[in-house]
Amino acid sequence: MPEDFYCDFALNNKIEVEKIKETEDVLAFYHTKPSYKIHIVVIPKLHIDNLNSVGDLEIIKEIFMVIKDVAEELNLKDFKVINNNGKYQDSKHLHFHVISDN
Numbered sequence: 001m002p003e004d005f006y007c008d009f010a011l012n013n014k015i016e017v018e019k020i021k022e023t024e025d026v027l028a029f030y031h032t033k034p035s036y037k038i039h040i041v042v043i044p045k046l047h048i049d050n051l052n053s054v055g056d057l058e059i060i061k062e063i064f065m066v067i068k069d070v071a072e073e074l075n076l077k078d079f080k081v082i083n084n085n086g087k088y089q090d091s092k093h094l095h096f097h098v099i100s101d102n
């Protein structure tokens, strides 16, 4: 796994991802190697290292608006939103996993 899969592959189209929703600043797509029946990743399009690096909280608001929209679109009632930081981050680019086994 590269340090920043999202900037290095997903956002520059080196790897094609299956997009679910896209706004001006946020992209939601299906995880390329899902660990759950439903496994979505939601990221800011501009690079942010992790939650500790967020300056303007508007991006977090936009991310969660996208998460809510995606959950509604896919009719997800039971789901988890996970954000990892530091050593728990597989990719060093802020991202939120939306997972469900439903």
Ligand SMILES: [Zn+2]
Binding pocket: 004, 006, 007, 008, 046, 047, 048, 092, 093
């Ligand atoms: Zn990045």
